[in-house]
Amino acid sequence: MTSITGLPGLHRTVPQKYIPVLVTAGLFVAMFVAGGIRYENFATGQIILNVFIDNAFLLVVAVGMTFVILTGGIDLSVGSVVALSTMIAASLLKDGWPALGVIVLVLVIGAVLGLGMGAIIHYFEIQPFIVTLAGMFLARGLCYTISTDSIPIENETFTAIAQTRIGLGGDLSVSPSALIAVVVVLIAAFVLHYTRLGRNVYATGGSEQSALLMGLSVARTKISVYTISGFCSALGGLLFAFYSLSGYGLGAVGMELDAIAAVVIGGTLLTGGSGYLLGTVLGVLVLGLIQTIISFEGTLSSWWTKIFIGVLLFAFILLQRLFLGGSRR
């Protein structure tokens, strides 16, 4: 059996399936410590909270993506759905809709889009890649039917949420969006680990044929995860609207790739069946921390973020290869 090379002894005491998450956690801690040594005022709690605040929408989107990837699928539409959600919210608020009505409507639209894609993927047996690619173009295109320009949001509720900071004692504080994201993570983690739906997600990703032969409702599971992902994208869009106080059709371009990167860096197998939400949270934090470090560095171009993400992805895909090689022989 292959073991994870470079980690002697670890695989004996810790179940192998936790290793990718632990590696990500270790990486996060190492980056934080390195940043703390290199820069003044870096090693504070607020730095981590800021990563949450700045990436709340990505975190929520990545949660939905985790469900999809755990079943062995992929959802490329999330970035466009985020943009579409900000556009719908901004235009309806401009027309004087109440904030609550807008929020509910946006969430319903996101979920319905996901449901539709999930149903097509399952019943017509089409690869998720191509269906959600179509969904990506569709949602992006719909943005421009609303407006080609950025629409500012001046609604009181939205601006209030954007500006509120909730104190956590000391001089620490977070935004409501970050709290919402954390709540979403907690609910999702419970669903994945304590419900039948969660079990079916892992079983479907582990082996769809065996899940079918065990009498699990593969159809409902697959459609559910795309619905969840659509819902999370819409919610992510709302958080993005709180964050940017505008709706823009060119917003969140490429966010689907950030979300996939976060999930993979968090140790979830792209082939499905193995991974944890905690990993996804760590994946988002790692991505956020890279950006923070680069902004502290000052002289580096922000494109270095992409280079680091690229290197990390390579490293984690190789790690998964070793992990898979060890368990499927």
Next chain:
Amino acid sequence: MTEHILRMSGITKTFPGVKALQDVNLSVRRGEIHAICGENGAGKSTLMKVLSGVYPHGEYEGEITFEGRRCEFGGIRDSEHAGIVIIHQELALSPQLSIAENIFLGNERAKRGVIDWNRTNYEAGELTKRVGLRENPTTLISDIGVGKQQLVEIAKALSKEVKLLILDEPTAALNDDDSAHLLDLLRGLRDEGITCVIISHKLNEVIAIADAVTIIRDGRTIETLDMAGDDVTEDRIISGMVGRALDNRFPEREPAIGEEAFRIEDWTVYSPSQPGRKVVDGASLRLRRGEIVGLAGLMGAGRTELAMSVFGRTYGTHISGRIFKDGKPIEIRTVQDAIKHGIAYATEDRKRYGLNLIEDIKRNVSAAGLRGLSRRGWVNENEEFRVAEQFRKSMNIKAPGVNSVVGKLSGGNQQKVVLSKWILTEPDVLILDEPTRGIDVGAKYEIYTIINRLADQGKAVLMISSELPELLGLCDRIYTLSEGRVTGEVPRGEATQERLMYLMTKGQE
């Protein structure tokens, strides 16, 4: 005409833990059709893989002499170069390419790297004419039937200037007309001087076409019969194929057989990949409570297909027939329906279809019966752990704990996890498909004990197995299946290996 084109001597091939071939000898005369017969798993295909270089020289012991030269094939290319071509049971054609492209695949008619299409299609046309295929060489493979695809494979072999053609179960997937045509073609090739080795379960065909038969059993050569000299009958071949020692010990059991629990009538299933081909043809069988019933059949007889089509229509199309549970007709459209009606099916391929290998024992055990362990969608993890732990003890699953990943367990222990999973759904009828395949002797005995225990609890068990001694040792009654049809029902007292094999090889009248 006693010159031997091929001599394999002392061939021994070992896989981790099993000796697949042991000191096998095979001699084939030039220009004859030589049949190889044996039960499932006797080692026929392994032997052909050794010959064709799938298992390269060095991975086996023994000597191969072809055309008077000692051969040490490093791969299929080497053996093809020498003139040996194997046509596997699963045809190796690319469906979206044309007949001509497939014939010359890997062997393209090209000038300086650019394919010469005129020459390709012309030569393909000549070859297809030789095998009696009238299709235009530009027709796509996916547009012709399996019988014709088989002919394309032979044309491809001819294009490589074949001297020895090996066919693995060439007629298994063919209807009678196509089979007859193929056999005629083989006779024609023999007259042209091409030697054929044919692996077949259809003994009437073997008798009709072969000049010699070599019988293999449990990885050893039993005998080679000369059709011209010896008086060879189907019974003669059967007695060589079976006669496996009944040395496996089986746990004692006093059968307590009750009312009928399950019955299927006139069950017919069509192949999903080959339209119009019946995989199961009007099969009827019944199981009673507390009874272990065997289902015997050779590869391709339709045993697994029968079981899976019953189990929530997980195989086949245009399924027709009736199912009765406890005497009442029931309708099973999905796996969930089957489970609800108390039917469980443990697959023959536990690694691919039976288990989620990257999950632990606990979650595999609970997967099918999770409904009983949860309320309103929420899983009771403590209960799940308790149940899994209970099964680990009662089934004697050897693992450090229920959190161990099943992918790392031995075959026997994996099978116990599969059985635990189904027992948790509280079935009345268990269909066990090759429950002891790939399991060591000690674990087999444990599985037998578990099966007996299930019967003693009043469950009806249908056991599919390729090992006749196992069926004889365990079952109260045995059905035989051949080419999708139930060809016999033999009670325990009357069952012998010869009788079963006779029924299993009974072709269409």
